[in-house]
Amino acid sequence: MYLPHSLPPLQPSGLLADTPLQRTLREQQTLLDSAGAGIVFMRQRVVVRCNQRYAEIFGYEAPEQLAGLGSESFYPDREAFRELGRDAYPAMSQGQTYRVERQMRRRNGDLFWGHLTGRLINPQDTAEGSIWILDDIDDHKQAQAQLSAALREKQALFDHAMVGIVFLRDRHLTRCNRHFEQMLGYGPGELATSPSRRWYASDAQWEEVGRRCYPVLAAGLSFEGEIEMCRKDGTAVVCEVRSKLIDAADPSEGSIWITMDITERKQTQAALALAHERLEQQVQDRTRELRETVDSLHSEIRDRKADQERIYWLAHYDALTGLPNRTLLGERAEHAIRLARESGTPLAVVFLDLDHFKHVNDSLGHRVGDALLVEIARRLRAVVREKDTVCRLGGDEFVLLLPGANAHGAARVAGKLQEASRQYYQIDHHELTMAPSMGIALFPGDGEDFDTLTQSADVAMYQAKLDGRNTFRFFTPEMQAQSVRALQLENALRRALERDQLRMHYQPQMDLTTGRVHSVEALLRWHHPQLGTISPAEFIPIAEDSGQILPIGEWVLRTALQQLKAWRDRGFADLSMAVNLSAIQFRQPQLPEMVSQILAEMELPSDALELELTEGVAVDDPHTAAATMNQLHARGVRLSMDDFGTGYSSLSQLKRFQIFKLKIDQSFVRDLGNDGNDRAIVSAIIRMAQALGMRTTAEGVETESQLAFLREQGCDEAQGYHFSTPLPAPELETFMRRRLA
Numbered sequence: 001m002y003l004p005h006s007l008p009p010l011q012p013s014g015l016l017a018d019t020p021l022q023r024t025l026r027e028q029q030t031l032l033d034s035a036g037a038g039i040v041f042m043r044q045r046v047v048v049r050c051n052q053r054y055a056e057i058f059g060y061e062a063p064e065q066l067a068g069l070g071s072e073s074f075y076p077d078r079e080a081f082r083e084l085g086r087d088a089y090p091a092m093s094q095g096q097t098y099r100v101e102r103q104m105r106r107r108n109g110d111l112f113w114g115h116l117t118g119r120l121i122n123p124q125d126t127a128e129g130s131i132w133i134l135d136d137i138d139d140h141k142q143a144q145a146q147l148s149a150a151l152r153e154k155q156a157l158f159d160h161a162m163v164g165i166v167f168l169r170d171r172h173l174t175r176c177n178r179h180f181e182q183m184l185g186y187g188p189g190e191l192a193t194s195p196s197r198r199w200y201a202s203d204a205q206w207e208e209v210g211r212r213c214y215p216v217l218a219a220g221l222s223f224e225g226e227i228e229m230c231r232k233d234g235t236a237v238v239c240e241v242r243s244k245l246i247d248a249a250d251p252s253e254g255s256i257w258i259t260m261d262i263t264e265r266k267q268t269q270a271a272l273a274l275a276h277e278r279l280e281q282q283v284q285d286r287t288r289e290l291r292e293t294v295d296s297l298h299s300e301i302r303d304r305k306a307d308q309e310r311i312y313w314l315a316h317y318d319a320l321t322g323l324p325n326r327t328l329l330g331e332r333a334e335h336a337i338r339l340a341r342e343s344g345t346p347l348a349v350v351f352l353d354l355d356h357f358k359h360v361n362d363s364l365g366h367r368v369g370d371a372l373l374v375e376i377a378r379r380l381r382a383v384v385r386e387k388d389t390v391c392r393l394g395g396d397e398f399v400l401l402l403p404g405a406n407a408h409g410a411a412r413v414a415g416k417l418q419e420a421s422r423q424y425y426q427i428d429h430h431e432l433t434m435a436p437s438m439g440i441a442l443f444p445g446d447g448e449d450f451d452t453l454t455q456s457a458d459v460a461m462y463q464a465k466l467d468g469r470n471t472f473r474f475f476t477p478e479m480q481a482q483s484v485r486a487l488q489l490e491n492a493l494r495r496a497l498e499r500d501q502l503r504m505h506y507q508p509q510m511d512l513t514t515g516r517v518h519s520v521e522a523l524l525r526w527h528h529p530q531l532g533t534i535s536p537a538e539f540i541p542i543a544e545d546s547g548q549i550l551p552i553g554e555w556v557l558r559t560a561l562q563q564l565k566a567w568r569d570r571g572f573a574d575l576s577m578a579v580n581l582s583a584i585q586f587r588q589p590q591l592p593e594m595v596s597q598i599l600a601e602m603e604l605p606s607d608a609l610e611l612e613l614t615e616g617v618a619v620d621d622p623h624t625a626a627a628t629m630n631q632l633h634a635r636g637v638r639l640s641m642d643d644f645g646t647g648y649s650s651l652s653q654l655k656r657f658q659i660f661k662l663k664i665d666q667s668f669v670r671d672l673g674n675d676g677n678d679r680a681i682v683s684a685i686i687r688m689a690q691a692l693g694m695r696t697t698a699e700g701v702e703t704e705s706q707l708a709f710l711r712e713q714g715c716d717e718a719q720g721y722h723f724s725t726p727l728p729a730p731e732l733e734t735f736m737r738r739r740l741a
């Protein structure tokens with residue numbers, strides 16, 4: 001090809017006629033100018049001519065600017081230029097077209113990739129020059145380089161990804177990376193074309209995975225989930241899987257699966273969950289233990305508090321009745337006395353002792369006794385004011401502290417207590433009455449401190465007992481002396497039996513029809529070497545209070561019956577013996593048995609004995625009294641009601657008690673001559689006894705006129721100084737013999 005250096009401008013048609021050569025040249029020039037590639041004609045490595053594109057590629061405005069330029073300037077450096085020459089000319093010299101991609105240099109120095117196609121005009125003569133076609137492939141080259149780099153990166157990613165990547169088509173593996181194979185324990189390429197079933201443990205699992213994933217993929221969505229696969233060695237591997245169709249529009253293109261072995265993570269998670277669960281359990285256990293510890297601490301504190309309260313309570317209150325005890329009373333009294341002293345107000349202490357309470361315990365048992373005390377405590381509390389203190393000292397002794405109460409107020413309280421005690425206490429089936437004897441001491445006259453006041457009230461209470469019980473007395477200095485005497489007697493009485501200081505005297509009871517001694521009453525006498533002769537009226541209550549009446553009473557019964565036996569044996573065959581029985585003795589459950597035993601010892605019939613009871617025996621517990629009387633009656637022992645008329649016996653009770661004889665109290669007999677009332681009473685008693693089939697004995701008959709009245713009224717027997725005072729046995733025997741003569 002011939003390339004003119006430059007072509008003459010084209011003439012308008014008609015001005016210059018084209019020669020064929022010129023037309024050819026123009027056509028070639030047009031062809032060259034419109035070619036997309038750069039074309040250059042080189043001779044001796046210098047540009048002879050080039051087209052517009054070639055100039056543009058190297059950054060020139062016009063081809064003419066390149067004419068005469070050495071071709072070395074088109075290459076990055078001389079070496080690159082020479083290398084091309086070394087490479088191209090041997091081939092081109094053989095008439096071959098030389099093609100190469102080389103880096104070249106633009107006019108401004110920038111390098112670019114060009115595709116060179118060169119050919120010698122005359123292979124036999126390189127001097128004729130060469131034609132080169134240059135394509136600027138820099139953009140293409142760069143795009144290719146980027147593509148290659150991207151492909152390399154992707155391949156690197158694929159090869160070195162830390163996740164398994166699998167391409168499946170129709171659930172068959174088309175490609176996977178090494179990680180996937182390693183994850184499942186396979187060698188390189190071992191899984192090629194395998195069905196995905198291969199990495200599942202069973203058909204069922206594989207199908208189940210298909211049912212979970214493919215509907216999602218078919219909907220154009222990504223599947224994300226956990227799938228359990230199976231390694232080559234059969235062990236399970238849990239994978240986190242993400243999957244997507246390669247072409248959502250064409251499922252046949254297959255799908256890509258990115259899998260990550262999370263077995264360890266799952267195990268760790270499971271272990272963590274287990275550890276968490278255990279920790280949680282431990283926390284719960286510790287919390288529970290802590291709660292239990294706290295609870296037990298609380299309960300211990302509560303228990304201790306309760307114990308302390310209980311200890312305080314036990315130290316300050318009476319366990320049976322719940323009333324304050326002596327300690328608390330002492331504390332309150334101290335406080336009340338201080339206040340009374342400061343304010344000049346009065347204060348009273350009442351000492352209360354229940355009459356014959358001991359007999360309830362002895363005859364009905366402690367359970368009944370305790371229940372009775374509880375009820376009594378309730379009544380006592382109900383009688384007094386809120387600010388008063390009712391204390392149980394122990395046994396049947398109570399102390400009432402009445403701040404602000406003077407003599408009048410204390411007497412009112414004592415009266416109310418008496419009133420309250422008149423009502424029956426219903427304990428089980430027992431109807432019990434329990435009268436109190438009370439002593440009152442007033443602050444400051446009877447004592448300036450609690451102990452002295454209590455002592456004074458106690459002495460006054462004792463006096464109330466001596467004065468017949470069921471009453472109250474104010475303390476007086478004289479009582480103190482009496483109290484000292486009572487204590488003296490009590491101590492002396494303890495030795496009286498063993499020191500043989502007791503004797504029996506006997507007083508005849510005369511049959512008013514026959515005028516003979518029908519029976520004798522045994523009356524106890526005590527002669528003390530220092531204290532002298534002491535009246536039974538004084539020492540019997542002391543013996544009762546101290547409990548000594550029981551051994552003394554038994555001694556009296558035995559001695560009297562022994563004497564009776566002696567008299568009977570000495571000719572007084574029909575004589576009977578009347579023995580006084582204290583209410584305390586009467587309440588002894590063993591009494592009937594003891595009486596029978598002594599009678600048997602003495603070989604005496606039961607009706608030889610007459611037991612004189614006072615009305616008081618039945619006051620506290622009529623039911624039990626009746627039962628005891630029944631037992632004695634059943635054994636044949638006769639019972640007489642002593643001092644009749646002074647107590648509270650009712651007619652119905654008399655009948656129930658199976659009383660054999662009523663002894664008309666000497667207080668009615670004494671004034672028969674002067675007192676019409678006494679006459680009426682005595683007469684009524686005799687009529688009533690007759691109506692009930694009982695005998696009567698009048699006590700304390702001292703005069704003939706008394707005797708005449710009694711005889712006139714139909715009294716059966718009489719006893720008194722008119723016939724004889726109580727006498728020692730020998731003297732009474734003399735008396736009886738005289739009467740027989």
Ligand SMILES: Nc1nc2c(ncn2[C@@H]2O[C@H](COP(=O)(O)O[C@H]3[C@@H](O)[C@H](n4cnc5c(=O)[nH]c(N)nc54)O[C@@H]3COP(=O)(O)O)[C@@H](O)[C@H]2O)c(=O)[nH]1
Pocket residue numbers: 507521522523524525535536537540556580581582612642643666699700701702719720721722726
């Ligand atoms: N539980 C027991 N009580 C007994 C016993 N012995 C006596 N006693 C009781 O003591 C009280 C005082 O008795 P006593 O001092 O013996 O007085 C009795 C008689 O001596 C007295 N009496 C008799 N006749 C007359 C009289 O004409 N005038 C008068 N002024 N006094 C007289 O009466 C007492 C007899 O009382 P009583 O028993 O009610 O028949 C006294 O209560 C005795 O019961 C005993 O062993 N156990």
